[in-house]
Amino acid sequence: MSGTVIRLVIGPQHPALKEPERFILELEGEQVVRAIPRIGYVHRGIEKAMESRTYIQNLYLVERVCGICSHAHSICYTQAIEELLEVEVPPRARYIRTIFAELERINSHLLWLGLIAHEVGFDTFFMYIWRDRELIMDILEELSGNRVHYAVNTIGGVRRDLDHDKASKILKRLEIIEERIKRYIPMLEREQTLLKRTLGIGPLSQIDAIKYGAVGPMARASGVKRDVRKDDPYAAYDELSFNIITLDDGDCFSRIMIRAYEILESIEIIRESLSKLPDGEIRVKVKLAVPPSEALSRVEAPRGELIHYARSNGTDKPERYKIRAPTLANLATFSKILVGAYLADVPVILAGIDPCFSCMDRMQIIDLEKNEKNIWTIEDLRRYAREWYQRR
Amino acid sequence: MHITIEALKNIFKKASTEKYPIQKKIPEEYRGRLIWIMEKCVGCSLCARVCPVKAIQITGKGKEAIITYFLDRCIYCAQCVDSCNVKAIEITREFEFADYDKSQMKYVYAR
Structure with missing residues (x-):
C-alpha cells in the first residue's frame, strides 16, 4: 500500500434495474477507506403529486412508489388517512391486509435471495428461487387480479374478499414453498460458493446498527430486535403470535439467512391469520372530505420500517404528505460497512441491504496520479470479483 | 451435495414456463378493459x-352524457367500478390490446 487514494465512482444509471444511485468510493489499494452515497436520482415528485390529487386517487399513486412493497405503502397510506378520519377498520379487513402484507414479504425476500445469489455468481440458486417466487405471484394474482400492484386496500377496509376456496389454494402453495425453503436452508449453509463470498463480509455490529439507525432485516441480522409488527402493532398483528428472528453476526451471510428464516415465519403468520379470519364486513363507507388534522403511520415493509405522514386541511386533497422509505434509513450504514471492504466485495455489500435500486451498471475508475479514466460495466465488476476470488 | 440432489430432480420436471399464445391463463379476479x-x-x-x-372524459350531463374511455391511460384499478352508484361499469376479462396508434386506443360510449 503506497498510500495513493483512488476515487471510484459507481453509478448512477442502470437501464435495466430498479433505481439509479451513485457511490463515490475512496480506495487505498483494493480496500475502501471512505464511501459517500449520493442520492436523489429517482426523485419523481410523488409527494407533490399526492397533494394535487384526491384521497381516492392517491390510493393508486402511493402503490406505485415501489414495485415490490406496493402493499406496504398502501397499508401505510390508508392507515394514516383512517386515523385522520377516525374510522375503525372491520376486523376481517385487518386480517386480509395482514395476509397480503405477509405474502408480499415472502415475495420480496425470495426476490432478494435470488438477487444476492446472482450477485455472488450462484446463478443456479437464483433460478430456483425465482421459480418458487412464481408460486407466490400466482397466489397474489388469484387473490387480487394483479401480480404487482394489488389494489386491495381502500380507505376504510379492503376491496377483495377471501373465500374458503381461495384460502385452501393459498395453503396448498405455501406448503410447497415451506418445503422448498426448508430444503434450501441447509443448501445455503453448506454451499462453498456462497460462504466464501458472504461469510464475514460487510459486518455491522449491534452497536453500529443502532447508531446508524438500521431498520428491518438489516438491523435484525445484527442482533437488534426491531420490528414494527411487534413494537407498534398495526393491521391484525397484535392478535397473532409470532417471533422476531434475530441473528448475531451482522454480515452478508446473516442477512441472507435472516430472510430465509423470515419467510418461514411469514408462512406461519399467514396460516394463523387464515385460521383466525373473522366473519363480517370488509369495508366501511367513508367521507370524501377529511377533517383538518395530522397523522403518522408506521408499517414494517419487507425492507424495514416505513413511515408515512399526512396533514389534511378539510378538503378532499392532502395538504402535505411525506414518505420515508426503509432504504433511506439503511443507506447510512453504507458509510460504515463499506469501509475496510475489498472492492470485489462491494457489489455484495451494496446488494446486501436489499436496496430499492441496483446501480452497479457503470463505474468509472479514476486514477488521480495517472489521471486515467476507465469505464467498467457491471459485467466487468462481476468478472473482476470472480477472478479476484480465484486468485486468492 | 444438497444442490446435486436438487439438480438431478429437476431433470425430470416439466418446464415451468407457460406456452403463452396457445395457453392463456387469466386469474379469476382479473381486471381488464x-x-x-x-x-x-x-x-x-x-x-x-x-x-x-384521467382516463375517463365526460361531455354532457344526465342522459345526454358521452363517455370517452382512453385505454392507453387506464391502469385497470377499477376504482370507477367501485365508485359507480348505479353499477353501470363492468369489468371484462380482455387483456390483449396492444396497438401501434395511441389515438385508436379509445372507446366512446353514448346512449
Missing part, C-alpha cells in the same frame, strides 16, 4: 372524478 352500460348510466361523472389517471 372496462365497458359502460349506457342504459344504466345517469351521467353523474363520478367515474371521471375518481379516476387517478
Whole structure:
C-alpha cells in the first residue's frame, strides 16, 4: 500500500434495474477507506403529486412508489388517512391486509435471495428461487387480479374478499414453498460458493446498527430486535403470535439467512391469520372530505420500517404528505460497512441491504496520479470479483 | 451435495414456463378493459372524478352524457367500478390490446 487514494465512482444509471444511485468510493489499494452515497436520482415528485390529487386517487399513486412493497405503502397510506378520519377498520379487513402484507414479504425476500445469489455468481440458486417466487405471484394474482400492484386496500377496509376456496389454494402453495425453503436452508449453509463470498463480509455490529439507525432485516441480522409488527402493532398483528428472528453476526451471510428464516415465519403468520379470519364486513363507507388534522403511520415493509405522514386541511386533497422509505434509513450504514471492504466485495455489500435500486451498471475508475479514466460495466465488476476470488 | 440432489430432480420436471399464445391463463379476479352500460348510466361523472389517471372524459350531463374511455391511460384499478352508484361499469376479462396508434386506443360510449 503506497498510500495513493483512488476515487471510484459507481453509478448512477442502470437501464435495466430498479433505481439509479451513485457511490463515490475512496480506495487505498483494493480496500475502501471512505464511501459517500449520493442520492436523489429517482426523485419523481410523488409527494407533490399526492397533494394535487384526491384521497381516492392517491390510493393508486402511493402503490406505485415501489414495485415490490406496493402493499406496504398502501397499508401505510390508508392507515394514516383512517386515523385522520377516525374510522375503525372491520376486523376481517385487518386480517386480509395482514395476509397480503405477509405474502408480499415472502415475495420480496425470495426476490432478494435470488438477487444476492446472482450477485455472488450462484446463478443456479437464483433460478430456483425465482421459480418458487412464481408460486407466490400466482397466489397474489388469484387473490387480487394483479401480480404487482394489488389494489386491495381502500380507505376504510379492503376491496377483495377471501373465500374458503381461495384460502385452501393459498395453503396448498405455501406448503410447497415451506418445503422448498426448508430444503434450501441447509443448501445455503453448506454451499462453498456462497460462504466464501458472504461469510464475514460487510459486518455491522449491534452497536453500529443502532447508531446508524438500521431498520428491518438489516438491523435484525445484527442482533437488534426491531420490528414494527411487534413494537407498534398495526393491521391484525397484535392478535397473532409470532417471533422476531434475530441473528448475531451482522454480515452478508446473516442477512441472507435472516430472510430465509423470515419467510418461514411469514408462512406461519399467514396460516394463523387464515385460521383466525373473522366473519363480517370488509369495508366501511367513508367521507370524501377529511377533517383538518395530522397523522403518522408506521408499517414494517419487507425492507424495514416505513413511515408515512399526512396533514389534511378539510378538503378532499392532502395538504402535505411525506414518505420515508426503509432504504433511506439503511443507506447510512453504507458509510460504515463499506469501509475496510475489498472492492470485489462491494457489489455484495451494496446488494446486501436489499436496496430499492441496483446501480452497479457503470463505474468509472479514476486514477488521480495517472489521471486515467476507465469505464467498467457491471459485467466487468462481476468478472473482476470472480477472478479476484480465484486468485486468492 | 444438497444442490446435486436438487439438480438431478429437476431433470425430470416439466418446464415451468407457460406456452403463452396457445395457453392463456387469466386469474379469476382479473381486471381488464372496462365497458359502460349506457342504459344504466345517469351521467353523474363520478367515474371521471375518481379516476387517478384521467382516463375517463365526460361531455354532457344526465342522459345526454358521452363517455370517452382512453385505454392507453387506464391502469385497470377499477376504482370507477367501485365508485359507480348505479353499477353501470363492468369489468371484462380482455387483456390483449396492444396497438401501434395511441389515438385508436379509445372507446366512446353514448346512449
